[in-house]
Amino acid sequence: MTNSTVAILVIILLSVLLSLGSTRLIALVKIMALQGIMVSLTPLFLKDHGTLSSGAIIFFQIMIMIKGLLIPGLLYMAVKRVAIKREIEPFIGYHASILSGLAILIFAVFITNQLSISLPPGHDIVLITAITTMASGFFLMMARSKAITQVIGYLMLENGIYLVGTALTKHSHTLYVVEFGVLLDLLVGVMIMGIILHNINSAFDDVDTTLLGRLKD
Numbered sequence: 001m002t003n004s005t006v007a008i009l010v011i012i013l014l015s016v017l018l019s020l021g022s023t024r025l026i027a028l029v030k031i032m033a034l035q036g037i038m039v040s041l042t043p044l045f046l047k048d049h050g051t052l053s054s055g056a057i058i059f060f061q062i063m064i065m066i067k068g069l070l071i072p073g074l075l076y077m078a079v080k081r082v083a084i085k086r087e088i089e090p091f092i093g094y095h096a097s098i099l100s101g102l103a104i105l106i107f108a109v110f111i112t113n114q115l116s117i118s119l120p121p122g123h124d125i126v127l128i129t130a131i132t133t134m135a136s137g138f139f140l141m142m143a144r145s146k147a148i149t150q151v152i153g154y155l156m157l158e159n160g161i162y163l164v165g166t167a168l169t170k171h172s173h174t175l176y177v178v179e180f181g182v183l184l185d186l187l188v189g190v191m192i193m194g195i196i197l198h199n200i201n202s203a204f205d206d207v208d209t210t211l212l213g214r215l216k217d
Contacts, residue, residue: 134160
């Protein structure tokens with residue numbers, strides 16, 4: 001594994017911890033944009049993939065644009081339209097969330113060491129990063145009350161799933177086809193969520209999902 005790959009994985013892990021400790025939604029969107037770019041670049045720096053075809057390079061360029069520009073751009077517009085600046089009352093505090101992220105990282109190392117999986121050299125670190133990102137995304141969805149933050153957690157979960165595929169697969173072209181289908185579904189989901197958030201904010205002046213618990217027959 002090259003130093004560039006290690007640096008990318010470190011940036012992804014730092015983005016996960018920053019996401020768990022950030023209160024400002026705009027900052028979260030920017031962090032997810034950076035994470036999306038780094039996740040998309042990861043397969044390019046793995047030695048075992050060798051020389052990529054022109055089609056694979058075009059695919060990665062499209063993926064970087066979607067993960068790093070298009071989806072974060074849609075989220076940025078959604079945050080601006082609903083006039084929300086920060087997460088006020090999370091279910092789990094920010095310091096506790098960061099500690100939970102560190103615990104997830106340690107757990108990911110333990111799980112990876114316990115799994116009897118034949119991985120190419122260096123892919124164990126990718127798998128550790130993948131499990132940490134995926135579990136932290138799920139944690140963010142459960143630990144925050146704002147719908148936009150939960151969408152960001154879903155995006156992080158998807159990034160983790162992609163990294164799992166990157167770590168486990170030896171045939172990258174299969175991964176490209178699957179990931180492109182996931183990205184299309186994800187893009188549609190984010191667009192729909194943006195519309196829903198705008199309508200909720202127009203009707204109720206808030207998008208705190210805890211308020212849904214107050215609904216009665």
